[in-house]
Amino acid sequence: MNNRIGRNDPCPCGSGKKYKKCCLKRRESDDVGGATWVDEEGVHLVGKGMRPSPEEQERMTKDYQKKIRKSTLWTTMVAEYGKEQAEKMLKEFQVVIR
DSSP states (O other), X not given: OOOOOOTTSBOTTSSSSBGGGTHHHHHHHOOSSOEEEEETTEEXXXXXXXXXXXXXXXXXXXXXXXXXXXXXXXXXXXXXXXXXXXXXXXXXXXXXXX
16 A cells, blocks of 8 residues: 555645645755655654644644644544534544654
8 A cells, every 4th residue: 555645635734735735835845854644543744853842732733633623524524423423533633742
């Protein structure tokens, strides 16, 4: 299975835009020596920098969940599982620092 994100694939950030119109441009402009990929566990980012504080990690998670709510993924989740179950599922979208 090829886990690479294609230029015309939906952006993994949840914006609803194509990858080439969203995070690809940011990734190309941010030369931090990192890597981003998607697999069965989710979206992964490895980059240089300081480890985020617990407060920053919580803020990142809330921002990520807001982006999910604005995406077509959220619409699909609500349509398929109902709003209550979609809200429970949304709590599983977490920023995890390893």
